[in-house]
Amino acid sequence: MSLDATLWAWKIRQKQKKGGSLKPLKKLVLLSLCDRASEEHCAFPSVARLVEDTEIDRKTVLKIIDELIEDGLIIDTGERKGRTKQVKVYQLLGVNGRETVPTTVLFDTEKDDLNSPNNGTVPTTEQFQQFHERVPTIPLKSPNVGTRNLSKNLSLESKNIKSWFCFKKLREEIYLADDSIDFESIMNSKWAEREKRAFEIYNSEKTMSDDLMIYHFTDWLINAYRNKYSNNQNPALAKPSNTVSSAQQLSEKQIHIFAQKLSNHPEFASKFSEPGESYEKLATRIAVKLENPVQAKKWESYLKQVGFNGTLGTA
Structure with a gap:
């Protein structure tokens, strides 16, 4: 998240264009981009992510993105991110300043004046004026800086908090579809994880609820088992x-x-x-x-x- 970009977005005032999107919706999409911007004021959330954040339908989100580009507020950098390398990277235009980090220095009682603004414990006039406008951020050389490095610094449990996948729900769906299939044997196989990755890639740009993802993955998994892997599995895979x-x-x-x-x-x-x-x-x-x-x-x-x-x- 970029604080400067968010403050900038709040101050933007636009005229309602004939046939254009509503101003509040454009403001909401712009704020969502700012919320996911790096310190370089670049943002690359997927369209599905913007739809989920703003609760605006996909068609309207795409229209608003085009209008923000026409208004000169963002620009498509041409760079692509994500697993599929298809997620567009946008540069926010017109954002002034960057987040700054308060610094401190060690005391040297023999050489430094404790009341000097250069000491690090007393803010300068400029620092004091900016105190209410800026918040401390992680140093630029830290491995934790920016949204792009976030997943590298989270534990496995934290990264899976918002995952659509749920063992319990998948087990129930497979049982309802075919109670002769041994769920545990399938999930312990090597190919199950491979099929899960393929399913996620196939649906990466689609907007579906977690329950609907589980519903479709059940069919995907059962079809894969029957058509590609059942002949190679141990006969014990199916329950007697x-x-x-x-x-x-x-x-x-x-x-x-x-x-x-x-x-x-x-x-x-x-x-x-x-x-x-x-x-x-x-x-x-x-x-x-x-x-x-x-x-x-x-x-x-x-x-x-x-x-x-x-x-x-x-x-």
Whole structure:
């Protein structure tokens, strides 16, 4: 965070342009950029991060970024950051000054006047005037300086505080999708972490809640296991079951989870949804029909596309 940039952003006054974004929204995006700026007044939050910070939709955020560039408040440096090297680095224009660090010197009673402003214990006139405008920051040569070095100085626990990943929720989702899969064996495998990285890279620019990330990662992980890794795994990976080869019926939990998944299945939803029907209402109707074993059997092919592994009976 740059204090000078934040103070600068608060003082910016803009005229409402015809067809342009609302001034309060532009102020909010600009402040968000300043909040994530380095001491060189450069900021490179992803669009998804700006959307999360400001609670403004993605389309409006992109429009405001273009308007801030047109207004001469920021400029695209051409540099790219992030894992995908696609996150744009913006330079804030017009910010005056940089954060300063109060310095101290050791006492030398024989040579220095204790009342001298150069001693380090008594502020100079300039330091006193700036006292209420500036705050001490970490020295520029410190490894802790700037937002770019932040992750290097945090413990693993601190870096994972805002992570979307949750073992407990993932275990529950996998169990609901297919209770024959041994969750612990999958998560202890080497390929699971590799698939998690691939999933994060694929969704790096998308805005999804943590629960939705877990929901989609469950399908990603199960599909990867079945299509790429199941033949190479120890037979103990799947839990033994006395009813694997026999016809099954959906449990109450499975009906709920598969109803949600089918309501978001493009082909299924386009075929069975009613005009103007929301995903929630469609999921409710699907759940009611899945309680009927005969109807569930008719949709078995769709159920397998969203994670069901087994054979349904009609009684």
